[in-house]
Amino acid sequence: MVLTADGRLRVAVVGTGLIGGSVLLRLHACGLDVTGWDPDEQTRRQARLAGVPTAERLVDAVADRDVVFLGGPLPTLPATLVEVATATGEECLLTDVGSTKAALAAFAAQRGLTRRFVPGHPMAGADRAGLAAALPDLFAGASWVLCPAPDGLAAFRRLATLLTEVFAARVVPMAADRHDAVVALASHVPHLLAGALAGAAQRSPLSDAVLTLAAGSFRDGTRVAGTPPQRTVNMLRGNRDEVLAALTEVTAFLDELAGALRSGDGDRLADRYVEAGAARAALVGRPYDQQVRSFPVGEERAELDWLCGLGAAGGHLSACQVRGGTVYYTAHRPPTARA
Amino acid sequence: MVLTADGRLRVAVVGTGLIGGSVLLRLHACGLDVTGWDPDEQTRRQARLAGVPTAERLVDAVADRDVVFLGGPLPTLPATLVEVATATGEECLLTDVGSTKAALAAFAAQRGLTRRFVPGHPMAGADRAGLAAALPDLFAGASWVLCPAPDGLAAFRRLATLLTEVFAARVVPMAADRHDAVVALASHVPHLLAGALAGAAQRSPLSDAVLTLAAGSFRDGTRVAGTPPQRTVNMLRGNRDEVLAALTEVTAFLDELAGALRSGDGDRLADRYVEAGAARAALVGRPYDQQVRSFPVGEERAELDWLCGLGAAGGHLSACQVRGGTVYYTAHRPPTARA
Incomplete structure (x- = not known):
């Protein structure tokens, strides 16, 4: 400590x-x-x-x-x-x-x-x-x-x-700008999607029945639409450009799904869901390789590069100790070969 | 029984x-x-x-x-x-x-x-x-x-x-066609949104970091993207036209959110989240008025109309009994004044 x-x-x-x-x-x-x-x-x-x-x-x-x-x-x-x-x-x-x-x-x-x-x-x-x-x-x-x-x-x-x-x-x-690009996809766009789903349900002439038949997919998908509005607005406005860029990526994938559905191409639709399912599988069951890495205090550039590379690769630290002019990090990193 | x-x-x-x-x-x-x-x-x-x-x-x-x-x-x-x-x-x-x-x-x-x-x-x-x-x-x-x-x-x-x-x-x-229109919004479009969010994360060059920073909004919003793909594809294809129509409603609301964000209009963005939050509030805390309604067996038209009206209004049955030529339904209906 x-x-x-x-x-x-x-x-x-x-x-x-x-x-x-x-x-x-x-x-x-x-x-x-x-x-x-x-x-x-x-x-x-x-x-x-x-x-x-x-x-x-x-x-x-x-x-x-x-x-x-x-x-x-x-x-x-x-x-x-x-x-x-x-x-x-x-x-x-x-x-x-x-x-x-x-x-x-x-x-x-x-x-x-x-x-x-x-x-x-x-x-x-x-x-x-x-x-x-x-x-x-x-x-x-x-x-x-x-x-x-x-x-x-x-x-x-x-x-x-x-x-x-x-x-x-x-x-x-x-790095701060990397963080903002990542959370745009990891948190902010999900808030937009939740708002759109809940908002469309609220406006729909079928609203009452939609809420009665709301299955787990709807309940989960709208949960953060119940967040206090001003907090969500502050978050989105504070990261506007990254959020809009990430939203473009998500709507591009959505367009692919809708296009495959519209044309009745079940195989293409299934392929896209296999792709989506891979992210979900990685989310719930990702293994980590553990290592202890040390740097002499004073070589800041190498330490900083390694730290930011760890975070960009999806890794994290579970411990940090400074002893006798050396810093020791316990790091956890997903295997690099993730498809 | x-x-x-x-x-x-x-x-x-x-x-x-x-x-x-x-x-x-x-x-x-x-x-x-x-x-x-x-x-x-x-x-x-x-x-x-x-x-x-x-x-x-x-x-x-x-x-x-x-x-x-x-x-x-x-x-x-x-x-x-x-x-x-x-x-x-x-x-x-x-x-x-x-x-x-x-x-x-x-x-x-x-x-x-x-x-x-x-x-x-x-x-x-x-x-x-x-x-x-x-x-x-x-x-x-x-x-x-x-x-x-x-x-x-x-x-x-x-x-x-x-x-x-x-x-x-x-x-x-x-009614069967009403059901399909309702579940398009209550279940099928949520599967499309979950697939789009998970798929975009999987494809992103920031993928590894996105999964590490995935907060509750991302985890909840992608959960059904982990469903076996063929089951999702069957469901979507079996309700194609209604799903695409409901998706249009959701993307219209999403466009409003993105438009307000792009133009920096925090008040308009907050208004849309207030609207979305109303659906969420109704979902988690909706009261029901209970009544017992009876029909003489044989007057099918009145009974059928009442039943379908109950479902369309977001209501449900918790009991049904037939005694001496009369059917008794215990019905639960949301108050009609929901905004």
Whole structure:
């Protein structure tokens, strides 16, 4: 564990809705010295009732902290980052939990914060919002993207250690723009499809009967259409160009399916479903090769390239330790031969 | 319960894969006199090993039966219907469990079988196929469509009693062509969207990373892409025109979402998600008004109209009893004012 001189990590979480709140609850449950803050007074009261230390002002929550997690609605994160960076010292690590990364990473670079701010994105969520929906175990086994900057590897290592040890998360190192292209397909377009399916059902003259006959495929396929609308809108707008590009790929495949169906070509339709089924099979039963990889602290370029290559290949880290000038990563990588 | 003179209903299930097999297991678990048959020899052996009576030949399975359920792949159902109708007497009720209804209903009408054949479709399933995946409780609480013909109400009533009492299913009476239009949106288009999303992910140069970052929205949205391809193809081809029409409605809504996103119109995007969310809210928390409705046996037109109106309005039956020349239905109907 990354500890401070007095042996106890001091953490703050700013913005304690569903995601930030789950971070807060986990850190508190693990016995870390953590303080939460949220602009919403009722949320602060809720946190206090749950027995979690909560400050009345942001500056009090983050003062003298070693690590600060930034949560809250996506459009608020740049201002929160500036506010927290100003209120904390140079040695205080900062990370966020927002669902898009490139814009915030660029903003942090402009402000000269890349040495201590590591953009992050835990791939977990729920249809509901707010601290009341937060769960301390939300991130156990989940992928948690961190976007290391060339001059931010020291910060990346300490956060990777914290996330694997305290949250049992799979840390996925990835460049910020790559992250945004990947989540466009892995999360944002699925929200568009769910919205389109639920919206068309709502508008249909057959709506009542459709909802009665809704089978598992409809229920699963529309689940995230029940997410609070503004959260979905913020996420999609924060990644607009990548989302529209990924949507083009998905509608191209949809057109192939519809074309094969229209022309009555059952073999072609079946071939496309075999192709689709391969992704599904890889999703539910993908094996990983495990390795321990080490780098001398100071050779940042090789370490950064290896980290970003690991994430791009679908791999993740389950441990990070720095001992005697060497960093040791425990890495898990899908076999390269996946069709 | 609809019983025969000797007090015990004799049932057969022909085609015992996932759905037919689940019907077979439920009937057997409830102590009915049931015999199964499947063209696949290994499936028959499997059923026997599970302690379920199984005939070696179709004719032996259906001889002297009161009710026969027809399962198996969708394209085989017309031939199976003819074969079973020929091997059974005029008083033997027939129903199927196929996922489209209009073509088979028309076929049965041509063959003069509407008095004893009631097209059916239980709205339950699983990603896996075959008797090994069958579950006796698969239909508990599930919607089960039955399509009554004007001269087939006596058969409909007896099946409705059987399905509610033995399977604890919600019987949804619906005209066959209406069923096909409804399931196009409630089940078939969701299979197209799942295939398109999984297929695009499989083809993407970012594929490995997409699968690693796949959040709940992607996992849920692609689940049915893991269904055996030929089953999906049969289902889509069996309802081609309705599926393509429903797909047009869904892609129109998708275009609205993409258009609002492209133009950066967050309010319009949020409005569309509010609309979509209404369907989702109705899906998970829809109340029903309960009533008991009776008809004198013999006034078929009024009964048929009421039944089909109930299904079209999103309602279902939880009981059906015939006593002294009157049929009593316990019906559940969503409040009419749903926005």
